[in-house]
Amino acid sequence: MTEPTRHDTRLDRFVDNYSERTNGMRVSAVRALFAVANRPEIVSLAGGMPNIADLPLPDIAESMAEMVRTRGTQIMQYGSGQGEPEFREQILDVMALEGITAHPDDVVVTAGSQQGLDLVTRIFCNPGDVVLAESPSYVGALGTFLSYQAEVVHVPCDDDGLNPTALRETIARVQAEGKRIKFLYTIPNFNNPSGVTQPLHRRREVLEVCRAGGVLVVEDNPYGLLALDADPVPAMRSLDDEVIYLGSFSKTFAPGFRVGWVLAPHAVREKLTLAQESATLCPPVFSQFAIGNYLRNHDWKGQVDVFRDMYRDRRDAMLSTLHETMPAGTSWTQPAGGFFVWVTLPEGLDAQAMLPRGVNARVAFVPGSAFYADGQGARNVRLSFCFPPAERIQLGVKRFADVVRRELEVMATFGVHTSPIEPRMPAGPAPDLS
Amino acid sequence: MTEPTRHDTRLDRFVDNYSERTNGMRVSAVRALFAVANRPEIVSLAGGMPNIADLPLPDIAESMAEMVRTRGTQIMQYGSGQGEPEFREQILDVMALEGITAHPDDVVVTAGSQQGLDLVTRIFCNPGDVVLAESPSYVGALGTFLSYQAEVVHVPCDDDGLNPTALRETIARVQAEGKRIKFLYTIPNFNNPSGVTQPLHRRREVLEVCRAGGVLVVEDNPYGLLALDADPVPAMRSLDDEVIYLGSFSKTFAPGFRVGWVLAPHAVREKLTLAQESATLCPPVFSQFAIGNYLRNHDWKGQVDVFRDMYRDRRDAMLSTLHETMPAGTSWTQPAGGFFVWVTLPEGLDAQAMLPRGVNARVAFVPGSAFYADGQGARNVRLSFCFPPAERIQLGVKRFADVVRRELEVMATFGVHTSPIEPRMPAGPAPDLS
Numbered sequence: 001m002t003e004p005t006r007h008d009t010r011l012d013r014f015v016d017n018y019s020e021r022t023n024g025m026r027v028s029a030v031r032a033l034f035a036v037a038n039r040p041e042i043v044s045l046a047g048g049m050p051n052i053a054d055l056p057l058p059d060i061a062e063s064m065a066e067m068v069r070t071r072g073t074q075i076m077q078y079g080s081g082q083g084e085p086e087f088r089e090q091i092l093d094v095m096a097l098e099g100i101t102a103h104p105d106d107v108v109v110t111a112g113s114q115q116g117l118d119l120v121t122r123i124f125c126n127p128g129d130v131v132l133a134e135s136p137s138y139v140g141a142l143g144t145f146l147s148y149q150a151e152v153v154h155v156p157c158d159d160d161g162l163n164p165t166a167l168r169e170t171i172a173r174v175q176a177e178g179k180r181i182k183f184l185y186t187i188p189n190f191n192n193p194s195g196v197t198q199p200l201h202r203r204r205e206v207l208e209v210c211r212a213g214g215v216l217v218v219e220d221n222p223y224g225l226l227a228l229d230a231d232p233v234p235a236m237r238s239l240d241d242e243v244i245y246l247g248s249f250s251k252t253f254a255p256g257f258r259v260g261w262v263l264a265p266h267a268v269r270e271k272l273t274l275a276q277e278s279a280t281l282c283p284p285v286f287s288q289f290a291i292g293n294y295l296r297n298h299d300w301k302g303q304v305d306v307f308r309d310m311y312r313d314r315r316d317a318m319l320s321t322l323h324e325t326m327p328a329g330t331s332w333t334q335p336a337g338g339f340f341v342w343v344t345l346p347e348g349l350d351a352q353a354m355l356p357r358g359v360n361a362r363v364a365f366v367p368g369s370a371f372y373a374d375g376q377g378a379r380n381v382r383l384s385f386c387f388p389p390a391e392r393i394q395l396g397v398k399r400f401a402d403v404v405r406r407e408l409e410v411m412a413t414f415g416v417h418t419s420p421i422e423p424r425m426p427a428g429p430a431p432d433l434s
Numbered sequence: 435m436t437e438p439t440r441h442d443t444r445l446d447r448f449v450d451n452y453s454e455r456t457n458g459m460r461v462s463a464v465r466a467l468f469a470v471a472n473r474p475e476i477v478s479l480a481g482g483m484p485n486i487a488d489l490p491l492p493d494i495a496e497s498m499a500e501m502v503r504t505r506g507t508q509i510m511q512y513g514s515g516q517g518e519p520e521f522r523e524q525i526l527d528v529m530a531l532e533g534i535t536a537h538p539d540d541v542v543v544t545a546g547s548q549q550g551l552d553l554v555t556r557i558f559c560n561p562g563d564v565v566l567a568e569s570p571s572y573v574g575a576l577g578t579f580l581s582y583q584a585e586v587v588h589v590p591c592d593d594d595g596l597n598p599t600a601l602r603e604t605i606a607r608v609q610a611e612g613k614r615i616k617f618l619y620t621i622p623n624f625n626n627p628s629g630v631t632q633p634l635h636r637r638r639e640v641l642e643v644c645r646a647g648g649v650l651v652v653e654d655n656p657y658g659l660l661a662l663d664a665d666p667v668p669a670m671r672s673l674d675d676e677v678i679y680l681g682s683f684s685k686t687f688a689p690g691f692r693v694g695w696v697l698a699p700h701a702v703r704e705k706l707t708l709a710q711e712s713a714t715l716c717p718p719v720f721s722q723f724a725i726g727n728y729l730r731n732h733d734w735k736g737q738v739d740v741f742r743d744m745y746r747d748r749r750d751a752m753l754s755t756l757h758e759t760m761p762a763g764t765s766w767t768q769p770a771g772g773f774f775v776w777v778t779l780p781e782g783l784d785a786q787a788m789l790p791r792g793v794n795a796r797v798a799f800v801p802g803s804a805f806y807a808d809g810q811g812a813r814n815v816r817l818s819f820c821f822p823p824a825e826r827i828q829l830g831v832k833r834f835a836d837v838v839r840r841e842l843e844v845m846a847t848f849g850v851h852t853s854p855i856e857p858r859m860p861a862g863p864a865p866d867l868s
Contacts (some may be wrong), residue, residue, distance in 0.1 A: 012701035013676075017616060017650065019582075022557040025708040053507050061502035068495035073487050076688035111545050111692070114715045123456045140715060147712045148453075182451060216451065242447075254510035256719035258545070267446035274459040278581045281548045281574060284718045285690035 020127070021149055037364035043396030045318075045383040046364040048192065048339055052254050054306050056298065063297045064290060071289070079285035081277035082269075083109025083261065087288045090295050091261050095247065097301075098224050099238030102263050108272040109283040113222055113248040113260030117144045119279065120218055120244060120262065123271045124182040125150040130174050132184040132215065134162055136342070136371030136380065138192045141185055141220065145373075150182070152373035159333075161198035162186060164205040171213035183216040183244070188236055190223040190338025193371045193382035197336050203236050207243070222248040222260075223338035225304050228312040230336065237263060244268060249291055251339075252304050257287035311339070317390035318383060318397055325401035327408055332383075339386035342368075345379045349407050352378065357406075363399035454561070455583055471798035477830030479752075479817040480798040482626065482773055486688050488740050490732065497731045498724060505723070513719035515711035516703075517543025517695065521722045524729050525695050529681065531735075532658050533672035536697050542706045543717040547656055547682040547694030551578045553713065554652055554678060554696065557705045558616040559584040564608050566618040566649065568596055570776070570805030570814065572626045575619055575654065579807075584616070586807035593767075595622060595632035598639040605647035617650040617678070622670055624657040624772025627805045627816035631770050637670050641677070656682040656694075657772035659738050662746040664770065671697060678702060683725055685773075686738050691721035745773070751824035752817060752831055759835035761842055766817075773820035776802075779813045783841050786812065791841070797833035 037044040067075065082088070088104040095102060110116040117140070125131065127149035133142065135154040145152050153174055156166040167184075174181055186206070188198040198206065210217050219236045237245040248260040262272055276283065294300060318341055322332055329346030345351060351367035358365060368380025383400070385393055471478045501509065516522070522538040529536060544550040551574070559565065561583035567576065569588040579586050587608055590600040601618075608615055620640070622632040632640065644651050653670045671679040679697040683689075696706055710717065728734060752775055756766055763780030779785060785801035792799060802814025817834070819827055 014650070014699070014702055017558055018705065019556065019558055019560045019563075022705055022709070025557075025705065025712065027704075027708065049512055052510055055506065055510070057506035058503055060506065061499040064502060065495040065499035068498060069492055072489065072491035072494065076486055076489070076690035078483055078684075078689045111714045111718065112716075115713060118713045122453070123459075124451055124453055126453045129453075140712075144712050147709070216448070250512075255512045256510035256723075258714060258716070258718040258720075265448070268448055270461075271452060271456055271459065274461065275456070275581070278459065278574075278578050279549060279552045279713070280545045280692060282692070284545065284692040284721060286692075286721060286724070287718060289690075290720070 021147055024146055024149060025143075036359050042359065042362045042364055043388055043392050043399065044364045045385070045388070045393070045396045045400065046366050047387055048384055049387045050251050050255060050307075050339075051310060051387055054310060055254065055303070059298060060294060063293055067289060067293045075286050075289040077285065079282045079288070081282045082273045083107065083283055084285065084288045084292070087292045088261075090292055091247065093295075094225075094252075095235070095237075095245070095263065098221070098232050099234035100245065100263070101238070106263055106266055106269045108262045108264065108269055108276060109288060110260045110262060110276065111280060111283050112250065112255070112258040113220065113246045114140055114144070115258075115279070115283075116246040116260050116262040117141050117220070119272050119275045120183075120246075120264075121145055121148045121150065122275050122279075123268070124216075126180075128179070129182045130179045131182055132167070132170065132174075133373075134186060134191060134194070136193055136368060136377055137185065138187060138220065139366075139370045142371070142373050145185070151179070154372060154374060154376065155184075157194070157196065159196065160202045161188060161191065161196050162202070162206050164202070164209050167206060168209045168213070171209070171215055175213070181213070181215050183218045184210055185218045185220065186236070187220045187222075189221055189232065190226065190335050190340070192223070192338065193340050193366070193368070194342040195333040195335030195338060195340045196342075197233065200233050203233070203239060207236060207240050211240075216242070216244065218244045218246065220246045222246075222251050225252050226308060226311060226339075227337040228308055228315055228335075241265065252307070253291060253294060253300065257291055258284055259287045259291055311337075311386065313390050314385040314388075314393055315341075317393045318385040321394045321397040322401075325398050327401065327405050329408075330404060339384050341383045341385065343381040343383060345381065345404060346408060347379065348411050349404070350378050351381045354403060354407055358400065358403050361399045361403050363396045363403065365400060455581055458580055458583060470793050476793065476796045476798055477822055477826050477833065478798040479819070479822070479827070479830045479834065480800050481821055482818055483821045484685050484689060484741075484773075485744060485821050488744060489688065489737070493732060494728060497727055501723060501727050509720050509723040511719065513716045513722070515716045516707045517541065517717055518719065518722045518726070521726045522695075524726050525681065527729075528659075528686075529669070529671075529679070529697065532655070532666050533668035534679065534697070535672070540697055540700055540703050542696045542698065542703055542710060543722060544694045544696060544710065545714060545717050546684065546689070546692040547654065547680045548574055548578070549692075549713070549717075550680040550694050550696040551575050551654070553706050553709045554617075554680075554698075555579055555582045555584065556709050556713075557702070558650075560614075562613070563616045564613045565616060566601070566604060566608075567807075568620060568625060568628070570627050570802060570811055571619065572621060572654065573800075573804045576805070576807050579619070585613070588806060588808060588810065589618075591628070591630065593630065594636045595625065595630050596620060596636070596640050598636070598643050601640060602643045602647070605643070605649055609647070615647070615649050617652045618644055619652045619654065620670070621654045621656075623655055623666065624660065624769050624774070626657070626772065627774050627800070627802070628776040629767040629769030629772060629774045630776075631667065634667050637667070637673060641670060641674050645674075650676070650678065652678045652680065654680045656680075656685050659686050660742060660745060660773075661771040662742055662749055662769075675699065686741070687725060687728060687734065691725055692718055693721045693725055745771075745820065747824050748819040748822075748827055749775075751827045752819040755828045755831040756835075759832050761835065761839050763842075764838060773818050775817045775819065777815040777817060779815065779838060780842060781813070782845050783838070784812050785815045788837060788841055792834065792837050795833045795837050797830045797837065799834060
């Protein structure tokens, strides 16, 4: 071990050297609180980490070892910039479960579907271009769009997701302003953070409005197979071959391999591959073979059913505890799958200001404003039911309800919500906002 | 398996939708030839793939399986956007071998060092900014700089690498033109493609010139530990804490895990981490633990010595065969390590035009123009000695010498070189130009 050095490099001597896009990158305001949220006494309803404890680790270990012994020099070597051909075939089988028919040539493997978002934005967005997104939308996608200096315009949603009338009006308004809309970004299944799902008729309407407006659709579907009440709704890509589709193994297998994919029309796929070669030469090769091996040698569909049963218990625990404990004037969504419930607090409350008090009460959550690029969401909170066990979820929701109740009492007494009390925040790892 | 579909998506309906940077991305002119070069009858002196056949696969398989069994839920989960803390400590031990002292907080793990290049360019370069690079320089880096619409300006080099006088003059000239130089990109050890190494005194001179000109230095060092004749020269980063250093496990262990790193001053590191979170959420977690496990449980330094012995044999086979077979008027570098020899052909020859004839003669190489952003390199060829065994290298160099000799005969007869004869080029995987 070498001797640590600390010099004077904390002063940013390079502040005048950065690109314009870098000046738009900001440390999340809630990052420090997430470090606190990792303390064991705190129930975190904040993160989006899947619970992978049920994976058959001894079996996976054995088949992976066999693969390393027999194919080690291939699976540890450089690979294709587009992703391994045999693995792209397997990805087709996964997408077929949601009604998608495609050709392996049109799949580009990515370092997690976050990199899919990055590459799609890279090939389409100039600074000042507009990306349409749901209200609310995935914080990690918003960050990527902003890092390419795109402008995010939120489209109003209802209980069935994107509102087609509002979508049509938004497209017309933005285009009338002379701005260029590059694509609509949507999570039609169990939206992160809202938990809302677009039914089939709504998907058709959204596609029709986008087609009429000349707007590409980017469908992000990390949770699609985690339907908890019924079979998955057919993917938007299954209804329209020109939809750009983002898939992921992070929730149906494990996120640590960092493998997702983009299915795109052939011409777009060619650009994505060039962008991928420039970004990484090739996506993680060992990871692709490891997942391919898992899909081939294990009952991965049965494992998804195990995950669904586990998440259903947790979702039900969260919804029933919300029902039992939340004060009047609070509402929340009823997700049919995925990881998240979206809470709307009584008028006058401020979720961001409540977060430090939540942490003091040993419960963490994500304030809703994180999921908007335009300052909306002050009264909203994302609660996730994916990682803690059901009893912990019940405990966390009770603590959360207590915090809301105390906020309401303070507001009733003083007429306004209090200023935030900042807990001590140690430095820590990046938040898991996925 | 789903039924393949092929529709009409090969016509690029999206041609007006792409970003400006995408229009600068081009398919390599030699990509199709590389697909041909993978045919077994062809000796490929083109690729940069390391030879990893000597890795102790059964031992790696066993220790990896043990890791999956005992730490599976951690190593398959999301991780830190900056990279795993325990792994960043191990990276310090690797860098210490080249004289670098640093703090683990200042390391950012990347999806291969190609992603390090991508993130460094992302945080520093606006369109039109200038990046200085060696003449010649790594093709993958040039592609990344151009994909961010930076302008690459090559700095003349001599047998000790970057020429300090030329560097000073180039900086002054570019700055006088009102352009902003964001950094100098250099591979001081066994340069790809030239094979040239900067001696210690030259490193100090280059750093001094850059300091005086206010130019950041980005040191890319994938081959540093593959010194074949002597111990490594101290890294530039060991001489100056403000150098941004790119490291890689692709050549000292295996490329398929896609793990590299950037060591940067603290303020820059913070920006890189934000960029990494936007690009991938976190670099490949399983890969980091797999390499950490390898470093901990195997004699990795002994394995590097095995690699050095193997590459020394191959380099010596290439250099002695070049000496025995190449026609007069041809010259080449004498690399003290790494993977590459840089050949300068007799005046009048055109390496790009020769490539199809080389492939017809069953030898593949990379024409020198790939390693310049400005059209230089027509008379140059990169030959790599990393992947084929020594006998194949000897055979390949002999074939190459025959091709050059025939070119010279044609030129002597007709006075000019002939137009290229294009062989049939099937579609195939991306080239390995790493």
